[in-house]
Amino acid sequence: MPSVLLARRATQLSPVMPTSSAHDKIAFDSGHAFPGLLPDLTAEADDALSRFRAETLQYAPRPGLPELREWIAGHMAEDGARVTAENVLVTNGAKHALELVCRLTIDEGDSVIVTTPTYFSAIPIIRSYGATFVEVPQDREGMDVDALAQVLDRAAAAGRLPKFIYNVPDFHNPTGVTMPVERRRALVELAVRHRVLLVEDSPYRKVRFEGRSVPSLKSLDPDGTAVIQLGTFSKLLAPGLRVGWAAGAPELLARMAQLKTDAGSCPLTQRVILEFCAAGRLDAHTARVQETYRAHRDRMVRALAQAMPEVSFQVPNGGYYLWLALPAGIDGDELARRAGDAGVIVIAGSKFFALGGNEQRGRFIRVAFSHAGLDDIDEGVRRLAAAAHSLGTGAAAGAAAS
Amino acid sequence: MPSVLLARRATQLSPVMPTSSAHDKIAFDSGHAFPGLLPDLTAEADDALSRFRAETLQYAPRPGLPELREWIAGHMAEDGARVTAENVLVTNGAKHALELVCRLTIDEGDSVIVTTPTYFSAIPIIRSYGATFVEVPQDREGMDVDALAQVLDRAAAAGRLPKFIYNVPDFHNPTGVTMPVERRRALVELAVRHRVLLVEDSPYRKVRFEGRSVPSLKSLDPDGTAVIQLGTFSKLLAPGLRVGWAAGAPELLARMAQLKTDAGSCPLTQRVILEFCAAGRLDAHTARVQETYRAHRDRMVRALAQAMPEVSFQVPNGGYYLWLALPAGIDGDELARRAGDAGVIVIAGSKFFALGGNEQRGRFIRVAFSHAGLDDIDEGVRRLAAAAHSLGTGAAAGAAAS
Numbered sequence: 001m002p003s004v005l006l007a008r009r010a011t012q013l014s015p016v017m018p019t020s021s022a023h024d025k026i027a028f029d030s031g032h033a034f035p036g037l038l039p040d041l042t043a044e045a046d047d048a049l050s051r052f053r054a055e056t057l058q059y060a061p062r063p064g065l066p067e068l069r070e071w072i073a074g075h076m077a078e079d080g081a082r083v084t085a086e087n088v089l090v091t092n093g094a095k096h097a098l099e100l101v102c103r104l105t106i107d108e109g110d111s112v113i114v115t116t117p118t119y120f121s122a123i124p125i126i127r128s129y130g131a132t133f134v135e136v137p138q139d140r141e142g143m144d145v146d147a148l149a150q151v152l153d154r155a156a157a158a159g160r161l162p163k164f165i166y167n168v169p170d171f172h173n174p175t176g177v178t179m180p181v182e183r184r185r186a187l188v189e190l191a192v193r194h195r196v197l198l199v200e201d202s203p204y205r206k207v208r209f210e211g212r213s214v215p216s217l218k219s220l221d222p223d224g225t226a227v228i229q230l231g232t233f234s235k236l237l238a239p240g241l242r243v244g245w246a247a248g249a250p251e252l253l254a255r256m257a258q259l260k261t262d263a264g265s266c267p268l269t270q271r272v273i274l275e276f277c278a279a280g281r282l283d284a285h286t287a288r289v290q291e292t293y294r295a296h297r298d299r300m301v302r303a304l305a306q307a308m309p310e311v312s313f314q315v316p317n318g319g320y321y322l323w324l325a326l327p328a329g330i331d332g333d334e335l336a337r338r339a340g341d342a343g344v345i346v347i348a349g350s351k352f353f354a355l356g357g358n359e360q361r362g363r364f365i366r367v368a369f370s371h372a373g374l375d376d377i378d379e380g381v382r383r384l385a386a387a388a389h390s391l392g393t394g395a396a397a398g399a400a401a402s
Numbered sequence: 403m404p405s406v407l408l409a410r411r412a413t414q415l416s417p418v419m420p421t422s423s424a425h426d427k428i429a430f431d432s433g434h435a436f437p438g439l440l441p442d443l444t445a446e447a448d449d450a451l452s453r454f455r456a457e458t459l460q461y462a463p464r465p466g467l468p469e470l471r472e473w474i475a476g477h478m479a480e481d482g483a484r485v486t487a488e489n490v491l492v493t494n495g496a497k498h499a500l501e502l503v504c505r506l507t508i509d510e511g512d513s514v515i516v517t518t519p520t521y522f523s524a525i526p527i528i529r530s531y532g533a534t535f536v537e538v539p540q541d542r543e544g545m546d547v548d549a550l551a552q553v554l555d556r557a558a559a560a561g562r563l564p565k566f567i568y569n570v571p572d573f574h575n576p577t578g579v580t581m582p583v584e585r586r587r588a589l590v591e592l593a594v595r596h597r598v599l600l601v602e603d604s605p606y607r608k609v610r611f612e613g614r615s616v617p618s619l620k621s622l623d624p625d626g627t628a629v630i631q632l633g634t635f636s637k638l639l640a641p642g643l644r645v646g647w648a649a650g651a652p653e654l655l656a657r658m659a660q661l662k663t664d665a666g667s668c669p670l671t672q673r674v675i676l677e678f679c680a681a682g683r684l685d686a687h688t689a690r691v692q693e694t695y696r697a698h699r700d701r702m703v704r705a706l707a708q709a710m711p712e713v714s715f716q717v718p719n720g721g722y723y724l725w726l727a728l729p730a731g732i733d734g735d736e737l738a739r740r741a742g743d744a745g746v747i748v749i750a751g752s753k754f755f756a757l758g759g760n761e762q763r764g765r766f767i768r769v770a771f772s773h774a775g776l777d778d779i780d781e782g783v784r785r786l787a788a789a790a791h792s793l794g795t796g797a798a799a800g801a802a803a804s
Contacts, residue, residue: 004599004627004654005565007531010506013660015653017465017488030461038459045447057440057640059432063419086419092494092644092664099663103530104412108510125663128505129409163407197406225406238459242494242668251417252406258415261501261527262494266644266668 009128026380029345031239031320032371037292038238039285044275048268056271060264062257064090064245068270071277072231072245079205080219081247087224089253090265094203094232094244098122098166100256101199101228101246102129105163113151113165115143116360117323117352119173119201122166126354133354134162140314142179143167145186152194164197169217171204174352174366175323176316181214188220188227200229206236206286208318209294218247225249233273235320236289237282241269293320296369296377303381308388320370323349330391331362338387339365344380411530428782430769431747433641433722438775439694440640441687443674450673458673462666464659466492466647470676474633474647477679481607482621483649489626491655494667496605496634496646500524500568502658503601503630503648504531507565515553515567517545518762519725519754521575521603524568528756535756536564542716544581545569547588554596566599571619573606576754576768577725578718583616590622590629602631608638608688610720611696620649627651635675637722638691639684643671695722698771698779705783710790722772725751732793733764740789741767746782 048056055065063069069085076083091097106112108130114122116135126133134155136148148165155161167187169179179187191198200217218229228248233241243265246256276282300322301315310327326332336348349364372380450458457467465471471487478485493499508514510532516524518537528535536557538550550567557563569589571581581589593600602619620631630650635643645667648658678684702724703717712729728734738750751766774782 004507004597005563006657007505007507007509007512007565010657010661013657015656015660017652017656017659032460035456035460038455040451040455041459042448042451045451046444049442049444049447053440053442054437055642057443057642058434058437059641092668095663095665103409105406105409107409110409124660128661161407163409195406239461239665240457240459240669242664250419254417254419255408255412255415257419258417258526259412259530261497262644262664263497263641266494266671267642268671269668 009130012127013124024343025340026344026376026383027371028367028369028380028384029347030368030371031235033239034292034296034370034373036373037289039276039281041272041276044272047275048271052271056268058267060267060270062260062264063253064088064264065267065270065274068274071274072247076218076229076231076247079213080215081221081229082224083218083247086250087247087253089246089256090270091244091246091260092262092265093234093242094201094230095121095125096262097230097244097246098199098201099125100259101164101197102126102131103259104252104256105197106131111155111160111162113148113162114354115167115172116354116358117174117349117364118166118354119168120347120351122201123354126166131163135353135355135358138172138175138177140177141183142169142172142177143183143187145183145190148187149190152190152196156194161194161196164199165191166199166201167217168201170202170214171207171316171319173204173319174321174349174364176314176319176321178214178317184215184217184220188217188222192222192226198227200227202229203232203235204319205231207289207293207320209290209297211317228252236286237273237276241273242266243269243273293370295374296372297322299374299377300367300369300381303378307381307385320368322367322369324365324367326363326365326388330388332365333362335365335388335391338390339384342383342387342390344383344387346384411532414529415526426745427742428746428778428785429773430771430782430786431749432770432773433637434773435637435640436694436698436772436775439691441678441683443678446674446677449677450670454673458670460669462669462672464662464666465655466490466666467669467672467676470672473676473679474649478620478631478633478649481615482617483623483631484626485620485649488652489649489655491648491658492667492672493646493648493662494664495636495644496603496632497523497527498664499632499646499648500601500603501527502661503566503599504528504533505661506654506658507599508533513557513562513564515550515564515598516756517569517574518756518760519576519751519766520568520756521570522749522753524603525756528568533565537755537757537760540574540577540579542579543585544571544574544579545585545589547585547592550589551592554592554598558596563596563598566601567593568601568603569619570603572604572616573609573718573721575606575721576723576751576766578716578721578723580616580719586617586619586622590619590624594624594628600629602629604631605634605637606721609691609695609722611692611699613719630654638688639675639678643675644668645671645675695772697776698774699724701776701779702769702771702783705780709783709787722770724769724771726767726769728765728767728790732790734767735764737767737790737793740792741786744785744789744792746785746789748786
């Protein structure tokens with residue numbers, strides 16, 4: 001590529017075109033939906049492309065279809081957030097919403113606060129805008145707000161506050177942890193006190209298997225300007241629809257809308273979702289999603305307990321993932337490679353650490369229970385255990401052979 | 403918004419949420435399709451959401467659906483470009499492709515070459531990445547390559563070459579000019595000699611009313627690394643589908659793919675388009691588009707000749723727009739405002755100038771003949787003429803009253 005001078009952000013990327021996973025492997029890596037849960041949207045699409053053709057095949061209004069923004073606002077209001085359609089900007093999925101937040105706030109050299117570990121796809125997006133990361137540890141209740149308070153105090157004293165705090169409070173990706181309400185209150189208070197924007201990424205919020213929802217960070221936002229919530233239909237309905245949103249202060253959303261290059265995002269998929277939701281189909285579908293993924297989680301927890309008793313993990317009450325702590329002597333990167341060779345794809349935990357130096361980086365892998373069916377979950381765990389055994393843990397060997 | 407520190411790029415934006423045009427006004431401003439041309443895609447969508455459900459509702463491979471990339475490559479190969487699927491990256495419309503080129507190449511303070519005037523939506527995208535503009539004049543054959551050669555020589559001598567040259571060679575937006583092949587050859591040679599990336603934005607290429615296609619810049623690319631062509635289905639099929647592409651060197655596309663935050667873009671709309679094209683429906687549809695917009699153009703040309711003989715313009719052989727040079731004493735911004743009050747929406751020419759100082763800025767307006775029907779074209783031109791008359795040109799007054 002001698003003829004093109006790349007931007008700094010682009011030189012950090014490996015110029016490899018991503019490919020899909022091989023078909024004969026069991027995919028514990030992806031955030032794909034279980035195929036049996038993909039809804040029948042043919043009637044909605046037929047309606048969208050006939051009755052609503054003049055809407056769905058033209059450009060949408062840049063903030064998104066007004067009716068969909070209203071529906072999303074109502075959906076969030078039922079969940080406790082004080083929002084109207086004016087607080088909702090439709091995007092091409094939640095990652096696009098995160099990118100718009102980066103474009104809104106980050107100048108090269110700014111910093112952003114993330115948890116250790118954090119959502120691995122957020123890392124390159126934030127980094128590509130030239131931000132540096134400040135990591136805050138988390139425990140079984142999520143981001144350590146005492147540690148955060150110290151970080152923010154130091155940053156304030158240095159006059160270099162971070163541009164935003166990025167967090168996944170519900171069924172955290174990858175750890176599965178859900179923050180209790182007291183912790184959430186403390187987090188919002190810190191953000192408000194230091195006037196640092198709080199970005200609540202919550203794609204799995206409705207994918208809850210048991211227990212009651214904890215108030216969202218957005219619902220705890222005192223004046224509506226402290227928190228931007230990123231939402232999506234990907235994890236509940238279908239990733240392929242590419243419809244997400246950002247919910248926040250109208251003045252921020254207006255600027256984010258100006259930065260959108262996908263015009264008003266896709267009006268066809270917006271209308272399909274709207275017809276699905278307006279017909280009241282979402283509640284029944286959500287129940288089915290919860291029931292199915294609960295069964296997937298239970299199956300994977302049982303399979304792991306049997307085949308890999310040496311790994312430890314916290315059982316999440318929702319979401320798509322388990323975060324497996326490996327026994328001493330097994331490296332997550334090495335296990336992910338071996339597992340791939342053995343026919344099951346998992347993600348090395350190291351990919352979820354924004355900074356290089358953390359000693360925990362090699363100690364984990366993330367496994368998704370969403371995409372694979374129940375029998376494949378059993379078989380995938382067997383393959384994973386065999387891969388771990390090949391790396392030398394006696395316990396895994398015994399379990400895998402049983 | 404006291405709690406959020408904005409990035410420099412975001413502070414330049416007016417925090418106003420864009421809205422749609424009022425319904426009772428005639429829209430000569432938009433690049434919307436004529437509603438009567440929007441195709442019936444219900445059968446394609448039904449197929450996409452039943453037979454292909456496992457593909458269309460999951461994440462797409464990041465570069466786009468392999469079959470669609472192949473179809474696009476074949477379509478471009480028929481048009482003379484030496485490309486395969488490896489040279490095609492599917493994006494969320496052509497503007498998204500332009501944004502990815504910006505992310506790929508621009509560091510703050512870099513420069514980008516554009517024509518005077520240039521596509522008004524490209525300006526804020528390029529600017530938002532911190533680039534400055536270098537304007538190159540154009541004449542009735544497009545970008546002035548002699549002026550470009552001087553600009554590049556000076557930039558090379560200063561060691562500050564621009565990151566890319568942005569151009570719309572077919573039915574230029576807003577001027578409607580199409581570059582002859584000699585001019586194109588000279589442009590590509592200059593880009594190759596100076597090793598500056600050439601970005602060919604060509605959304606209207608197939609919307610040709612008469613005459614033969616001129617070879618695309620991409621088809622003149624000597625080794626496949628000099629030109630990135632941006633394409634889209636928006637102007638031929640439907641803007642709402644939000645499917646475009648970038649065609650260029652695989653190493654560049656691989657990095658652009660890593661920078662995408664919309665995953666593999668929307669597989670549902672990609673499959674709908676693919677089924678439409680694979681069924682051979684595109685050729686007949688293209689013929690209908692050409693015939694319809696030719697009639698729209700002819701109607702607007704005639705209406706303008708009758709009602710506003712004092713404006714001058716070059717009749718384009720394709721595209722969506724006329725670029726009207728106003729008589730002395732009429733300012734384009736003022737006329738656009740008055741026209742809006744009179745019930746016809748046009749875009750002030752000043753919006754198409756990347757730099758502030760150009761003396762031509764106030765001399766033009768852009769009118770689109772795509773969206774409005776034939777009778778509305780007549781009525782819209784009458785309103786426009788009345789608005790011009792109210793600004794005091796006798797000629798317009800006489801014509802508008804006749």
